[in-house]
Amino acid sequence: MANETVSPEALPRASSAAPAKARRVLPIIEIVVLAIALVVPFVLEDYLTIFATRVLILALFALSFDLVWGYGGIMSFGQALFFGCAGYGVALLGRDLDVTSILLVLPAATLIGLTAALLIGGFLLLGRNPASVIFVSLGTLTGSYAADRLARGWYYLGGQNGIPSIPPMSLGQHDIVEGLEFYYLALGILIVCYLLCRFLVRSQFGLALTGLRENEARITFFGYQVQHLKAIVFALGGAIAGLSGGLYAFHEGFVWPNILGVVFSTQVVLYVLFGGSGTLIGAIIGAVVIEAASFWLSNTFQEIWPIILGVLLLLVIMFRPAGLISLIVSERERVGSFGQPGRRGR
Amino acid sequence: MATGMVTAEAPPAGRGQAAAAEPLLAAADIVKVFGKLTALNGAYLTVAPNEFHGLIGPNGSGKSTLMKCVAGAETPTTGSVRFDGRDITAASPAERARAGLSLKFQITSVLPALTLYDNILLALQARTSLAGLVFSRTRGVLHDRVMGMLEQFRLADRAGEPASALSHGQQQWLEIAMALAPEPKLLLLDEPTGGMSLEERRVTGELLQPIRAHCSLVIVEHDLDFIRDICDRLTVLDQGSVLDSGTVQHIQASPQVQEVYLRRA
Numbered sequence: 001m002a003n004e005t006v007s008p009e010a011l012p013r014a015s016s017a018a019p020a021k022a023r024r025v026l027p028i029i030e031i032v033v034l035a036i037a038l039v040v041p042f043v044l045e046d047y048l049t050i051f052a053t054r055v056l057i058l059a060l061f062a063l064s065f066d067l068v069w070g071y072g073g074i075m076s077f078g079q080a081l082f083f084g085c086a087g088y089g090v091a092l093l094g095r096d097l098d099v100t101s102i103l104l105v106l107p108a109a110t111l112i113g114l115t116a117a118l119l120i121g122g123f124l125l126l127g128r129n130p131a132s133v134i135f136v137s138l139g140t141l142t143g144s145y146a147a148d149r150l151a152r153g154w155y156y157l158g159g160q161n162g163i164p165s166i167p168p169m170s171l172g173q174h175d176i177v178e179g180l181e182f183y184y185l186a187l188g189i190l191i192v193c194y195l196l197c198r199f200l201v202r203s204q205f206g207l208a209l210t211g212l213r214e215n216e217a218r219i220t221f222f223g224y225q226v227q228h229l230k231a232i233v234f235a236l237g238g239a240i241a242g243l244s245g246g247l248y249a250f251h252e253g254f255v256w257p258n259i260l261g262v263v264f265s266t267q268v269v270l271y272v273l274f275g276g277s278g279t280l281i282g283a284i285i286g287a288v289v290i291e292a293a294s295f296w297l298s299n300t301f302q303e304i305w306p307i308i309l310g311v312l313l314l315l316v317i318m319f320r321p322a323g324l325i326s327l328i329v330s331e332r333e334r335v336g337s338f339g340q341p342g343r344r345g346r
Numbered sequence: 347m348a349t350g351m352v353t354a355e356a357p358p359a360g361r362g363q364a365a366a367a368e369p370l371l372a373a374a375d376i377v378k379v380f381g382k383l384t385a386l387n388g389a390y391l392t393v394a395p396n397e398f399h400g401l402i403g404p405n406g407s408g409k410s411t412l413m414k415c416v417a418g419a420e421t422p423t424t425g426s427v428r429f430d431g432r433d434i435t436a437a438s439p440a441e442r443a444r445a446g447l448s449l450k451f452q453i454t455s456v457l458p459a460l461t462l463y464d465n466i467l468l469a470l471q472a473r474t475s476l477a478g479l480v481f482s483r484t485r486g487v488l489h490d491r492v493m494g495m496l497e498q499f500r501l502a503d504r505a506g507e508p509a510s511a512l513s514h515g516q517q518q519w520l521e522i523a524m525a526l527a528p529e530p531k532l533l534l535l536d537e538p539t540g541g542m543s544l545e546e547r548r549v550t551g552e553l554l555q556p557i558r559a560h561c562s563l564v565i566v567e568h569d570l571d572f573i574r575d576i577c578d579r580l581t582v583l584d585q586g587s588v589l590d591s592g593t594v595q596h597i598q599a600s601p602q603v604q605e606v607y608l609r610r611a
């Protein structure tokens with residue numbers, strides 16, 4: 001991907017008649033976002049760094065949904081299930097087994113998310129007939145709802161109150177507590193996951209996913225095992241959601257049933273639709289903008305902020321169905337190119 | 347009955363195939379019922395290796411449905427489909443593709459958002475392993491074949507443009523190129539020249555000729571001149587049944603076929 005950047009003089013004035021190569025803005029956005037993320041803790045007050053860390057963790061969660069919906073075309077309306085299962089899982093590890101080492105709990109969270117997604121994805125996606133979008137969204141939604149109810153009713157999981165005062169995550173003797181340290185940990189993990197996703201969606205596998213999303217029926221006739229492709233993306237999404245859930249549990253120090261539920265599942269859908277699904281950076285921007293707006297609005301307009309936020313979201317989704325990112329990134333650039341046309345026999 | 351026909355008349359371009367060899371494709375006694383409508387009623391289609399076979403018939407006679415039953419887009423209500431020595435009646439579309447079947451539907455379905463190059467690459471890489479796809483292992487290897495395909499269909503200079511920028515006729519060429527890219531043993535084309543100018547049709551015929559060396563073709567067309575020019579044998583469908591099947595000369599002389607076409611004309 002990186003090696004197809006065009007030299008500026010090779011750029012004709014972009015017009016519909018000569019759509020050859022448009023200016024590429026996605027890498028610029030990525031670098032700007034990264035630069036901002038790196039300096040934010042030095043600009044913000046401490047309590048805001050803690051807030052920003054939470055936003056990074058939610059952005060990681062948004063990334064997982066974007067992979068599943070924006071790239072795999074699978075409407076997972078219950079993505080919080082994987083986030084919450086992993087959150088509860090590591091909370092129990094910490095509470096009951098005193099396992100808090102980052103080297104154990106984060107892989108465990110990822111594994112829990114992955115396993116849950118494999119089970120649900122296998123059930124929903126690998127049936128005899130291709131599953132419809134409605135079937136999958138209702139199936140995942142139901143899973144999320146059921147898990148929420150189960151957690152509320154189960155004494156071992158703390159019922160309505162969830163599991164409070166989870167011990168902090170540790171590395172050797174050192175405790176990783178909220179603040180600068182946790183911020184950069186979350187940022188590092190987000191960057192690694194982002195790069196992995198980016199590698200994947202720009203690979204030939206990503207091309208297959210694009211085909212799947214654009215015309216699923218057609219590509220089965222090329223010989224693609226469409227259901228397998230979907231199950232893999234769904235499982236990866238589950239793994240990343242699990243990782244973010246694990247981070248969240250230790251950052252907040254508690255878990256409660258809402259992080260499994262339908263409202264939280266919908267929230268991540270909004271992040272991604274708002275920011276722009278099908279671009280990885282769009283998911284991140286969506287999460288950051290919505291969380292920052294809610295934070296600011298809830299301080300400034302204490303009573304009516306949910307309404308203002310709702311109207312904002314509605315406006316974007318109505319007038320910019322491809323999300324905020326589509327204001328600056330063209331459809332062509334969003335889809336991108338996977339191979340590089342050129343002479344034969346290089 | 348279907349196999350009998352092939353042995354009776356040896357296929358014209360049997361290149362090294364024994365005369366009595368099994369046909370490449372043998373769809374027999376195909377019945378397809380949609381609700382109350384019987385779209386196919388005991389239809390058959392037999393294609394020898396390297397044969398160009400035309401499938402003709404009035405609108406609604408079941409041509410597309412028969413093609414779909416062969417490709418796996420529809421499952422026949424009863425009947426059997428054998429391809430390359432295997433029974434594929436119950437095989438999934440992906441399995442059929444891997445066995446060497448390739449098709450272009452009546453409705454053009456290139457991927458408009460992708461570049462021409464990526465459309466072809468998408469078709470070509472379908473047999474790459476999962477790990478190969480994730481690590482883009484075949485991208486380099488397939489480059490020459492992608493460009494070769496585009497050159498063959500006179501689209502190479504537009505390789506980097508999105509398919510949506512092509513004219514309707516060029517989109518059809520792109521789709522034929524996509525169908526041919528994986529080097530299938532049998533190519534099914536449903537009305538490939540729909541919406542093309544006369545000149546584009548002529549070129550399409552030219553573009554198809556060279557594939558005879560390695561591939562059989564079943565083509566549905568309303569343009570009878572076009573069909574006559576490129577096909578060795580024809581099958582005529584009418585109301586879901588085969589009216590007649592044989593060489594072009596045989597069909598042209600057939601009184602039943604004359605009657606159907608005269609009745610409509």
Ligand SMILES: Nc1ncnc2c1ncn2[C@@H]1O[C@H](COP(=O)(O)OP(=O)(O)OP(=O)(O)O)[C@@H](O)[C@H]1O
Pocket residue numbers: 380383385403404405406407408409410411412452
């Ligand atoms: N999925 C379907 N459901 C119900 N009826 C169908 C379906 N597909 C085809 N048919 C019907 O089956 C009959 C045969 O259709 P088919 O498309 O095979 O005809 P055709 O010979 O390809 O016609 P044309 O020349 O117009 O393309 C038609 O009466 C059509 O309406």
Ligand SMILES: [Mg+2]
Pocket residue numbers: 409410411452536
């Ligand atoms: Mg038809």
